[in-house]
Amino acid sequence: MEVIGADGTVVVSRRFVVALCTCRRSRSYPWCDTSHRRRSPPGGRAAGPARCPAADRAPEGEDGGAEGEDGGAEGEDR
Amino acid sequence: MSAPAVAVRPAGPRLPRDRGPLSGAVLARLRDATGPLPTEQEAGRADPYGPDLQLALYVLYELHYRGFAGVRDDHEWDPALLSVRRALEQRFLGALRTDVPAAGAEEAMAALLIEPAGDDGSSVSHYLQREGRLWQLREYAALRSLYHLKEADPHAWVLPRLSGRAKAGMAAIEFDEFGAGRAEGIHARLFAALMTDLGLDTTYGRYVDPAPAEALATVNLMSLLGLHRSLRGALIGHFATVEVTSSPGSRRLAEAMRRTGAGPAAEHFYDEHVEADAVHEQVVRREVVGGLLADEPELEPDVAFGIGATGLLEDRLATRLLGAWRADRSALRSPLTET
């Protein structure tokens, strides 16, 4: 599949499903690299679940997170 | 008895050296010696995480993957060997059941999704990223080769035991691990290229002898969970742990490879896993774990157990590696020779 960026650049992925970064923190943008994850202070594990809107099926743009696409994980999951 | 029609592997991995009476007896039997095999009592008294039991189990499991040079292929289903395997597995599994704290799958999964903002000193990938030296990266790759040269193989055994979303999701991830239809993309092959960059021998099974028990145990867990249908929930929990924790860890290891100038294939293996496993994480959580627990909600404690057991054994390995490296010692049983 092809992803066309806001500046017109085109990137291509041959994966069966892609995870698009919606948090803008990925260092492999436009692909998600899990940089959206919630962070805990060193040594301690923060309580409560991590936020990852795609996985939690929340609408995109709320606070970032990978979004399955192209008939992939998200589309099949309802 | 007529001449056996069963193949003895002419080539193949060499049998490792024994590490005590259990592994010694199993290895002798594989060489077709007639000595006694360990009894259930002997297996039950062994250190469940110790080198002797872990190596005996490792060798027995390897009969289900590639076998060994000079060893009959049909030893894989030899009832006497299988009953030893069962006794060793029960000892290992029993210890894990005792030592892994009980948790819910959701809670266990949520904990995996939190990235430590800093390094608490217990993470191998943080250590290697920051200060890993080339010889430590070589040791790390040698140890991990026990798994990565058969990457995703133990998990393929679960496929016939799944259905619906869990099966489709698992098969899709495995397809990616096996190169998505292209032999040159098989992750085990990418790892072999990494090993070549690091001047390591890519022969399957080459680094079993130098691998400490802590490293054998991480691979034995996958084989144990993969081979038992009754442990399919735990296998999925284990697999989810690997996929969910892989992306950030791979990012750090890719940086370690870059910083030390390990080579392009060494960087590529981990770069590929940053991106691939960000996808695999999504699929494994929603489709595989979600699908399995929708089909078989009673497996929830097993999924959590698989997550916990993986964490426990990885922590033990990390302690061993970091303890040695911080003291400027080899973490292997015998240091690697220079290339």
Ligand code: FES
């Ligand atoms: S890194 Fe941006 S959504 Fe995952």
Ligand SMILES: [Fe+2]
């Ligand atoms: Fe992989």
Ligand SMILES: [Fe+2]
């Ligand atoms: Fe993966």
